[in-house]
Amino acid sequence: MNKQKLILGNGPCAGAVAENLLTTGNKIVIVTTDGTIGLDEFTDSEALQILTETRLISCKGSIGNFTIEAIQNNKPISIDAGRIVIAEKDQRTSNFSLYGLKAASNAITLSQMKNVLNDSSREKSVLSGVKKVVFLTGLVKDSTPVIAKEVMLSSLLLQKDHNLQTYILTKNLKVAGDGLESLYRETKEAGTIYIKFTDAAPDIHQGGERIRIEFFDEIISKNFRLTPDITVVDETIVPSRYATDLAKIFHIERDVNGFVQADNVHRYSVLTNRKGIMVAGPSRSVLADDDQSIDAENAALAVTDLASKGTEINVEKARVHEGQCIRCLTCYRLCPYHAITLNAKVAVVPNDCERCGICAAHCPRGAVRITDLEPETISDLITIDTDMLSSKTFMPFIVAFCCSRSAAQARDLSICMGHRLPQGLKVVEVPCSGALSYDHVFAALDNNADGVMVLTCHKGNCHSEHGNIYAGQTIEHIQEMFSRIGFEKERILIQTLASNMGAEFAQIADRFEETIVKLGPSRLKKN
Amino acid sequence: MADKNVLIIGGGVAGLSAAVELANLDIRVELIEKSNFLGGHAIGYACKAINNTCVKCGACMVEEKLQSAISHPNINIWTGSQVQNISKDHGFTASIQQKPFVIDRKKCTNCGLCLDRCPIDSAILQGFSKNNHPFYAVNTEKCLYFKDQSCTICQNECPEKAIDLDKKASEQSIEADAVLIAIGFQPFNPKDKPYGYGRFKNVVTGLDLERMLKQSGRVKRPSDHMSPERMAFIQCVGSRDAKLNHLWCSKVCCGSALRMARLIKERQPNVELSFFYMDVQTFGKDFEKYYEETEKEIRMIRAIPGDIYETDGQRLKVNHADYHSHETVEEVFDLVVLSVGITPGEDIGILSRMLKTGPDEFGFFETGNKGISIPKNGVFTAGTVQGPMSIPETIAGAGSAVWRIKKYIDGLIIDD
Numbered sequence: 001m002n003k004q005k006l007i008l009g010n011g012p013c014a015g016a017v018a019e020n021l022l023t024t025g026n027k028i029v030i031v032t033t034d035g036t037i038g039l040d041e042f043t044d045s046e047a048l049q050i051l052t053e054t055r056l057i058s059c060k061g062s063i064g065n066f067t068i069e070a071i072q073n074n075k076p077i078s079i080d081a082g083r084i085v086i087a088e089k090d091q092r093t094s095n096f097s098l099y100g101l102k103a104a105s106n107a108i109t110l111s112q113m114k115n116v117l118n119d120s121s122r123e124k125s126v127l128s129g130v131k132k133v134v135f136l137t138g139l140v141k142d143s144t145p146v147i148a149k150e151v152m153l154s155s156l157l158l159q160k161d162h163n164l165q166t167y168i169l170t171k172n173l174k175v176a177g178d179g180l181e182s183l184y185r186e187t188k189e190a191g192t193i194y195i196k197f198t199d200a201a202p203d204i205h206q207g208g209e210r211i212r213i214e215f216f217d218e219i220i221s222k223n224f225r226l227t228p229d230i231t232v233v234d235e236t237i238v239p240s241r242y243a244t245d246l247a248k249i250f251h252i253e254r255d256v257n258g259f260v261q262a263d264n265v266h267r268y269s270v271l272t273n274r275k276g277i278m279v280a281g282p283s284r285s286v287l288a289d290d291d292q293s294i295d296a297e298n299a300a301l302a303v304t305d306l307a308s309k310g311t312e313i314n315v316e317k318a319r320v321h322e323g324q325c326i327r328c329l330t331c332y333r334l335c336p337y338h339a340i341t342l343n344a345k346v347a348v349v350p351n352d353c354e355r356c357g358i359c360a361a362h363c364p365r366g367a368v369r370i371t372d373l374e375p376e377t378i379s380d381l382i383t384i385d386t387d388m389l390s391s392k393t394f395m396p397f398i399v400a401f402c403c404s405r406s407a408a409q410a411r412d413l414s415i416c417m418g419h420r421l422p423q424g425l426k427v428v429e430v431p432c433s434g435a436l437s438y439d440h441v442f443a444a445l446d447n448n449a450d451g452v453m454v455l456t457c458h459k460g461n462c463h464s465e466h467g468n469i470y471a472g473q474t475i476e477h478i479q480e481m482f483s484r485i486g487f488e489k490e491r492i493l494i495q496t497l498a499s500n501m502g503a504e505f506a507q508i509a510d511r512f513e514e515t516i517v518k519l520g521p522s523r524l525k526k527n
Numbered sequence: 528m529a530d531k532n533v534l535i536i537g538g539g540v541a542g543l544s545a546a547v548e549l550a551n552l553d554i555r556v557e558l559i560e561k562s563n564f565l566g567g568h569a570i571g572y573a574c575k576a577i578n579n580t581c582v583k584c585g586a587c588m589v590e591e592k593l594q595s596a597i598s599h600p601n602i603n604i605w606t607g608s609q610v611q612n613i614s615k616d617h618g619f620t621a622s623i624q625q626k627p628f629v630i631d632r633k634k635c636t637n638c639g640l641c642l643d644r645c646p647i648d649s650a651i652l653q654g655f656s657k658n659n660h661p662f663y664a665v666n667t668e669k670c671l672y673f674k675d676q677s678c679t680i681c682q683n684e685c686p687e688k689a690i691d692l693d694k695k696a697s698e699q700s701i702e703a704d705a706v707l708i709a710i711g712f713q714p715f716n717p718k719d720k721p722y723g724y725g726r727f728k729n730v731v732t733g734l735d736l737e738r739m740l741k742q743s744g745r746v747k748r749p750s751d752h753m754s755p756e757r758m759a760f761i762q763c764v765g766s767r768d769a770k771l772n773h774l775w776c777s778k779v780c781c782g783s784a785l786r787m788a789r790l791i792k793e794r795q796p797n798v799e800l801s802f803f804y805m806d807v808q809t810f811g812k813d814f815e816k817y818y819e820e821t822e823k824e825i826r827m828i829r830a831i832p833g834d835i836y837e838t839d840g841q842r843l844k845v846n847h848a849d850y851h852s853h854e855t856v857e858e859v860f861d862l863v864v865l866s867v868g869i870t871p872g873e874d875i876g877i878l879s880r881m882l883k884t885g886p887d888e889f890g891f892f893e894t895g896n897k898g899i900s901i902p903k904n905g906v907f908t909a910g911t912v913q914g915p916m917s918i919p920e921t922i923a924g925a926g927s928a929v930w931r932i933k934k935y936i937d938g939l940i941i942d943d
Binding site: 293412457507 | 548552572573574576579580581583585586587588589590591594637639653654655656657662741742743744766767769774775776778781806807808809810811812813814815816818829850851853914919920922923924926927929930931933934937939
């Protein structure tokens with residue numbers, strides 16, 4: 001039960017995760033590709049194992065029971081772990097090229113300037129004779145509060161301790177971080193000159209001995225030229241190459257910038273699509289130092305929390321029927337939780353499975369069955385009110401397949417808010433819209449539905465990552481088939497909703513009812 | 528079996544998130560909320576997805592936390608309640624005063640008849656979530672019965688007999704091993720700014736607009752319920768303001784306002800939108816792409832208007848300095864939204880006296896750094912009581928506080 005926890009990384013965030021776990025009685029193993037790790041306080045602890053110069057190759061198993069293969073000094077090793085926390089450092093790319101500059105003794109990166117300011121011997125040599133320093137930040141690509149803070153702090157030190165004149169050239173100054181507005185005022189009082197650009201950008205020339213920066217000042221309406229002794233360019237913080245490798249090894253979804261966590265609100269703050277694998281700090285986002293320690297605590301909490309929830313108990317949620325399975329690997333490919341194992345038999349790992357139903361809906365052989373989500377069970381739920389069939393005026397029977405996490409909640413809110421929903425609306429809750437198969441839609445039409453609505457989460461908000469996209473593909477295909485055989489494709493609608501969209505639920509249902517009233521009863525309706 | 532107790536003051540995003548995490552660790556939670564409904568300010572926020580795509584505002588997460596909290600057996604919820612006093616011996620003892628629970632939680636079916644029949648504006652309040660149950664509450668400050676006992680319409684007409692206007696306030700004492708302060712923020716009150724808030728009907732706050740969009744999905748002019756033709760957002764109202772000594776950026780307003788602006792543009796494409804700002808703050812991981820689209824749809828003006836006057840048809844004259852010509856430009860809008868900042872919660876003073884700890888220089892709760900506050904005494908803080916933060920940051924901060932509370936009640940952090 002109390003298996004060791006694996007922490008990946010050797011930066012401050014990884015250290016904080018380790019410290020939090022060690023002080024609460026966990027056994028941990030820290031793995032880093034680097035040669036050292038700064039955790040002196042605990043190095044004597046028996047609960048701590050450190051593997052330096054170790055690179056992960058693969059990971060098998062599931063929550064509570066991971067087996068990791070790695071290479072340490074060219075030798076393969078194996079590591080067992082119950083939980084994994086990824087807390088690898090990020091890295092920086094310089095923005096020289098964005099400003100048309102090349103690295104030079106008078107054109108340096110923000111990190112280089114920070115290093116100079118941290119090293120009194122270099123400080124003297126680099127800054128001697130320097131009178132003007134220009135910082136270029138967020139002029140082409142938007143910056144972040146983390147970078148803005150470093151720019152302002154460096155500028156403040158130069159201005160105060162070195163009596164230099166500093167200029168910060170930026171578009172939007174990113175002060176949405178703790179204490180940054182105060183810091184901004186402090187730098188201004190210390191003499192830093194801010195030049196903010198709205199539509200235009202400065203012309204930067206590196207030709208001669210000095211860098212020339214020419215611009216039109218929006219406030220004073222005049223042309224200016226700056227010839228700084230040193231020009232400092234900002235940097236973009238990106239995930240490390242190794243962190244992105246880890247995402248592949250662990251089958252973790254990444255965000256638009258490549259960080260090791262899907263950009264999905266349901267993963268806040270340190271969760272991933274893999275149960276038992278957390279991601280903290282610089283591996284998941286660009287975060288300030290304080291936010292990194294908060295992440296470390298959340299990771300420690302998630303490690304502890306999951307253990308107390310009894311996830312170790314195996315409750316079967318889905319079953320692959322051996323006789324029907326042809327090992328086409330559709331389920332393996334689509335499972336957002338990586339819960340399918342491919343041993344002698346294809347099987348669903350109960351502890352990893354979240355019962356979204358995507359595998360069952362997409363298995364071409366119908367070999368996967370989800371408990372309580374079998375097509376027959378769903379079909380039983382779709383029953384038309386007999387009064388409606390005998391009604392003289394046409395009252396459309398509408399089946400709405402609703403994701404239980406979003407649209408079904410929105411329906412309830414809609415009722416609370418006092419909206420009248422169409423009388424013939426029948427809501428069938430599904431754990432995820434990805435659980436929807438062709439069979440479900442056809443079952444609805446076969447059971448006298450005049451129209452079928454599929455209401456999913458918004459893109460990027462699906463708990464099962466892509467369930468809503470799969471539902472969209474299924475519905476699009478059905479609509480296309482309907483068009484071909486001359487059946488009104490307008491009878492099928494797919495829309496996205498969030499749980500807090502009560503008003504919108506009512507509007508969608510009303511509009512759809514209107515459409516169906518115009519179309520009249522379905523030709524597939526049995527009287 | 529849960530044998531440790533944590534008192535959480537405040538049932539907004541931070542309080543709810545922390546309650547759920549603590550309850551999952553098998554720690555009992557007493558969750559005290561001053562207002563009638565759980566969820567804080569954020570439960571009134573609208574989903575701002577556009578193009579069928581989530582924009583990560585986090586509003587739906589509040590809903591999710593609320594749902595988990597109300598159904599958790601380890602969480603005991605006290606709405607309409609306030610802490611009167613807290614003392615500490617070995618553990619904490621707090622006396623809690625609860626407003627009269629006029630509408631019976633068990634009997635009410637949320638039919639809304641009380642609201643329909645009530646003759647007084649806002650004497651029956653409505654919740655924001657299906658997880659606000661009952662969905663209605665009697666506002667004792669407006670209700671005629673609480674004034675002079677002259678009206679009992681809701682009580683008489685309630686089909687479930689769920690309303691009892693004679694219910695009395697109650698006071699109870701609870702014990703706790705630790706206290707978490709999560710009383711949130713107070714939106715800046717813009718009535719003293721020269722923007723006519725409170726006097727001109729068509730000047731609203733960002734929070735008003737959030738609730739309007741959640742309520743009906745569309746923007747309307749409060750004066751005539753028509754769709755506005757020209758609409759403006761003014762940023763940094765009460766934030767980044769040296770005159771007020773508000774030397775902080777409220778962090779969330781650029782994201783909230785621009786996301787709402789784009790939602791409006793998608794649903795009511797004829798609305799012309801202008802956005803007055805100082806510096807646009809980054810929000811969301813794909814900000815760059817999002818902002819590129821934003822600039823195509825919304826006129827961005829780098830200026831903060833000086834003042835607003837009302838003109839014909841309750842339209843609004845807005846004066847601002849044009850950054851190209853440097854001249855004062857007057858423009859007329861149908862609706863102006865003030866992006867009011869995050870300011871310290873109103874009960875900070877009382878609570879800090881009770882707990883013998885002071886607010887910081889700006890009036891937010893004293894914290895060593897984010898998430899950390901005087902843990903040696905068993906008092907913790909989370910959420911916007913510490914200063915401006917987004918919904919995701921609040922959820923993370925609540926997790927951090929829970930982790931510290933757990934260490935404290937496990938004896939890993941020791942009292943002085």
